[in-house]
Amino acid sequence: xxxxxxxxxxxxxxxxxxxxxxxxxxxxxxxxxxxxxxxxxxxxxxxxxxxxxxxxxxxxxxxxxxxxxxxxxxxxxxxxxxxxxxxxxxxxxxxxxxxxxxxxxxxxxxxxxxxxxxxxxxxxxxxxxxxxxxxxxxxxxxxxxxxxxxxxxxxxxxxxxxxxxxxxxxxxxxxxxxxxxxxxxxxxxxxxxxxxxxxxxxxxxxxxxxxxxxxxxxxxxxxxxxxxxxxxxxxxxxxxxxxxxxxxxxxxxxxxxxxxxxxxxxxxxxxxxxx
Amino acid sequence: xxxxxxxxxxxxxxxxxxxxxxxxxxxxxxxxxxxxxxxxxxxxxxxxxxxxxxxxxxxxxxxxxxxxxxxxxxxxxxxxxxxxxxxxxxxxxxxxxxxxxxxxxxxxxxxxxxxxxxxxxxxxxxxxxxxxxxxxxxxxxxxxxxxxxxxxxxxxxxxxxxxxxxxxxxxxxxxxxxxxxxxxxxxxxxxxxxxxxxxxxxxxxxxxxxxxxxxxxxxxxxxxxxxxxxxxxxxxxxxxxxxxxxxxxxxxxxxxxxxxxxxxxxxxxxxxxxx
Amino acid sequence: xxxxxxxxxxxxxxxxxxxxxxxxxxxxxxxxxxxxxxxxxxxxxxxxxxxxxxxxxxxxxxxxxxxxxxxxxxxxxxxxxxxxxxxxxxxxxxxxxxxxxxxxxxxxxxxxxxxxxxxxxxxxxxxxxxxxxxxxxxxxxxxxxxxxxxxxxxxxxxxxxxxxxxxxxxxxxxxxxxxxxxxxxxxxxxxxxxxxxxxxxxxxxxxxxxxxxxxxxxxxxxxxxxxxxxxxxxxxxxxxxxxxxxxxxxxxxxxxxxxxxxxxxxxxxxxxxxx
Numbered sequence: 166x167x168x169x170x171x172x173x174x175x176x177x178x179x180x181x182x183x184x185x186x187x188x189x190x191x192x193x194x195x196x197x198x199x200x201x202x203x204x205x206x207x208x209x210x211x212x213x214x215x216x217x218x219x220x221x222x223x224x225x226x227x228x229x230x231x232x233x234x235x236x237x238x239x240x241x242x243x244x245x246x247x248x249x250x251x252x253x254x255x256x257x258x259x260x261x262x263x264x265x266x267x268x269x270x271x272x273x274x275x276x277x278x279x280x281x282x283x284x285x286x287x288x289x290x291x292x293x294x295x296x297x298x299x300x301x302x303x304x305x306x307x308x309x310x311x312x313x314x315x316x317x318x319x320x321x322x323x324x325x326x327x328x329x330x331x332x333x334x335x336x337x338x339x340x341x342x343x344x345x346x347x348x349x350x351x352x353x354x355x356x357x358x359x360x361x362x363x364x365x366x367x368x369x370x371x372x373x374x375x376x377x378x379x380x381x382x383x384x385x386x387x388x389x390x391x392x393x394x395x396x397x398x399x400x401x402x403x404x405x406x407x408x409x410x411x412x413x414x415x416x417x418x419x420x421x422x423x424x425x426x427x428x429x430x431x432x433x434x435x436x437x438x439x440x
Numbered sequence: 441x442x443x444x445x446x447x448x449x450x451x452x453x454x455x456x457x458x459x460x461x462x463x464x465x466x467x468x469x470x471x472x473x474x475x476x477x478x479x480x481x482x483x484x485x486x487x488x489x490x491x492x493x494x495x496x497x498x499x500x501x502x503x504x505x506x507x508x509x510x511x512x513x514x515x516x517x518x519x520x521x522x523x524x525x526x527x528x529x530x531x532x533x534x535x536x537x538x539x540x541x542x543x544x545x546x547x548x549x550x551x552x553x554x555x556x557x558x559x560x561x562x563x564x565x566x567x568x569x570x571x572x573x574x575x576x577x578x579x580x581x582x583x584x585x586x587x588x589x590x591x592x593x594x595x596x597x598x599x600x601x602x603x604x605x606x607x608x609x610x611x612x613x614x615x616x617x618x619x620x621x622x623x624x625x626x627x628x629x630x631x632x633x634x635x636x637x638x639x640x641x642x643x644x645x646x647x648x649x650x651x652x653x654x655x656x657x658x659x660x661x662x663x664x665x666x667x668x669x670x671x672x673x674x675x676x677x678x679x680x681x682x683x684x685x686x687x688x689x690x691x692x693x694x695x696x697x698x699x700x701x702x703x704x705x706x707x708x709x710x711x712x713x714x715x
Numbered sequence: 716x717x718x719x720x721x722x723x724x725x726x727x728x729x730x731x732x733x734x735x736x737x738x739x740x741x742x743x744x745x746x747x748x749x750x751x752x753x754x755x756x757x758x759x760x761x762x763x764x765x766x767x768x769x770x771x772x773x774x775x776x777x778x779x780x781x782x783x784x785x786x787x788x789x790x791x792x793x794x795x796x797x798x799x800x801x802x803x804x805x806x807x808x809x810x811x812x813x814x815x816x817x818x819x820x821x822x823x824x825x826x827x828x829x830x831x832x833x834x835x836x837x838x839x840x841x842x843x844x845x846x847x848x849x850x851x852x853x854x855x856x857x858x859x860x861x862x863x864x865x866x867x868x869x870x871x872x873x874x875x876x877x878x879x880x881x882x883x884x885x886x887x888x889x890x891x892x893x894x895x896x897x898x899x900x901x902x903x904x905x906x907x908x909x910x911x912x913x914x915x916x917x918x919x920x921x922x923x924x925x926x927x928x929x930x931x932x933x934x935x936x937x938x939x940x941x942x943x944x945x946x947x948x949x950x951x952x953x954x955x956x957x958x959x960x961x962x963x964x965x966x967x968x969x970x971x972x973x974x975x976x977x978x979x980x981x982x983x984x985x986x987x988x989x990x
Contacts, residue, residue: 193862193863195863200750203750203751204751204752204754204755204917204918207751207752207917207918208916208917208962208963211915211916211917211962212961212962212963216862216863216865217863217917218821218824218863218864219749219750219751219791219792220792220793220821220825221792221794222792222793222794222795222827224795224825224827225793225825225826225827225828228824228825228826228827229824229825229863232824232862232863233863246794416963417963417964417966417967418963418964419963420961420962420963421960421961421962421963421964422961424915424961424962424963425960425961
């Protein structure tokens with residue numbers, strides 16, 4: 166299944182190839198994550214084709230991460246002990262060249278979250294910073310509001326906000342929204358896949374970080390991998406919305422559809438525009 | 441859709457109006473809750489029409505709660521650090537006039553739980569105390585038994601037990617059961633909505649606290665809001681039972697039905713008797 | 716529903732009778748478990764017919780376990796505080812003759828997990844040690860590899876590995892896989908029920924420990940009870956696979972099917988071979 170795409174659309178075979186690679190390599194994704202969506206993250210990682218492991222004891226994280234293909238740090242239900250574990254795991258990941266995906270959940274809502282996200286960005290080499298618009302706006306320093314863990318919007322243009330954040334942090338920024346913006350400052354990818362039902366479910370943001378980590382674990386180009394991951398999850402969401410009667414049957418369908426998503430379907434339906 | 445109700449039945453338009461208000465105001469509900477049902481609580485809050493945030497680090501709870509419309513304290517998987525966080529968040533909520541909903545999960549099963557629930561009630565101004573019959577019986581001091589986190593029954597009359605607990609604690613007591621009893625001592629509301637399938641699923645009690653908090657966040661009369669919340673969740677349970685093949689498909693349907701519950705349906709089907 | 720079984724197959728009436736006993740006695744199952752699958756464990760315990768309680772504060776575990784029919788210790792997301800709680804609860808369980816089920820999740824993946832599992836086995840009288848092949852191989856000392864929390868395979872024969880582990884630890888070993896091996900060294904039971912879909916879902920291993928604990932709580936023969944538990948969960952998995960469209964609809968069906976599993980169905984379809 167293919168589609169004629171205008172020149173500025175990424176060839177769907179690229180995300181499809183990465184999905185196939187995730188499934189053949191089945192990378193281990195080490196998560197230090199929040200207690201709300203930890204089960205969602207484990208299962209979405211499996212549905213993507215990778216293998217999850219959750220471990221956050223300072224006693225073991227440096228050892229566990231050494232076996233991983235990527236590390237997810239998600240600050241959704243942060244504690245002081247978790248910060249310690251995140252830094253220890255992240256330092257070891259950096260030493261070994263294992264990419265780190267940071268999900269700064271709720272940054273801006275409290276000083277503890279803001280200072281922790283900043284400390285992680287200052288201390289570690291973060292490969293991908295995945296957040297909603299408000300979170301990215303806060304970290305870009307260009308103005309962003311966060312209410313609990315939800316985006317309250319940003320002051321300026323989404324693409325410029327994401328690029329400024331990428332420049333400031335030296336990471337690939339993956340900013341989710343109605344249209345996702347992925348950028349390493351130099352390049353900008355807009356991902357059009359997805360469905361509004363994903364916003365009416367707890368945990369889709371966290372899931373996006375897990376899927377991103379699975380793709381980043383098998384790719385050299387983290388911006389392309391991040392855009393591909395959001396296209397894959399978004400495409401599963403599009404298919405799931407056709408079957409759902411409400412947010413929880415949507416959830417069931419989302420996991421089923423991602424697990425069943427074929428590279429062929431993604432080739433035909435990924436909507437990644439390079440701007 | 442309306443229904444002729446005898447004089448002692450609350451007009452269904454009252455809970456329906458509160459549900460509509462939750463959805464238009466979308467209050468932020470700060471939870472310090474247990475690890476078993478934390479995801480259920482986040483999703484049921486969204487399905488009600490409110491926005492959940494879970495945060496329990498002592499470093500941030502006082503700041504987080506300041507943005508919330510209500511605070512849920514649930515002692516289902518208690519730790520010493522959580523107690524500290526609950527008291528800090530609760531004190532700040534009290535200063536700001538933000539209502540606190542306490543779910544004393546498993547009180548009576550261990551001294552740690554009993555002493556913590558008592559300490560919270562002694563230290564904080566709790567708006568609503570939501571528990572099963574055994575838990576309320578323990579806190580009323582009239583005799584109640586708790587096995588793990590399940591009610592083992594009470595010694596006396598349910599309504600009198602709930603009223604005694606309300607008098608003793610100065611809270612609105614919301615006691616769930618086959619018929620729920622909500623009372624501020626002066627008034628007694630009996631809520632007849634619900635389905636036995638709700639008892640064969642982990643977390644429905646915790647969900648009831650989250651839904652209660654969403655309603656309490658937009659109402660001045662906490663007793664009416666608590667009864668309305670149980671009617672809404674119970675009505676979703678009645679509808680879900682028609683579709684379910686077992687406890688997990690019931691769970692999926694429960695969330696879907698609450699998210700899709702219309703004020704009109706609640707107007708016609710809320711069964712709240714004032715005694 | 717019955718089936719003609721060759722002489723070395725356990726009479727299906729035995730697991731069926733234990734299932735019926737779980738449902739009539741409804742034992743309380745105290746879990747100190749991981750944060751990833753804690754909700755799955757609570758709900759699968761209810762679906763089996765028992766009552767779950769999760770409590771891990773060192774302040775309360777010895778008191779909570781005294782009311783339980785069995786104790787599950789699962790090291791999937793271990794912390795130092797949890798180790799302390801596991802030992803305190805386990806010692807009290809041992810004093811009271813309450814069986815302890817240990818799930819050494821990820822043992823071998825980090826020193827912290829390996830040392831903790833070993834410390835629990837050295838300190839406590841563990842009734843059943845339930846793990847995947849890699850985990851049991853590690854604890855048998857015969858060679859096993861563990862990647863994150865997944866089995867990476869074992870060096871030798873599965874039955875001999877399980878028997879060696881049983882000899883070394885003095886426990887009933889319940890080793891899950893395509894065919895499960897349950898042994899107290901003297902006897903070996905092979906359980907053929909199950910479906911590969913169970914491997915594509917997070918938490919089925921943890922669920923197996925919860926179901927095992929429910930059966931062990933009502934039986935004197937822990938090896939027979941462990942085999943019966945795996946047959947019951949596996950049979951639910953076989954039925955669920957017929958309805959599922961993917962891993963998450965399989966999950967829904969698995970819980971529904973276990974809750975609806977009749978002793979008659981299990982009598983006819985349990986596949987437990989004594990070798």
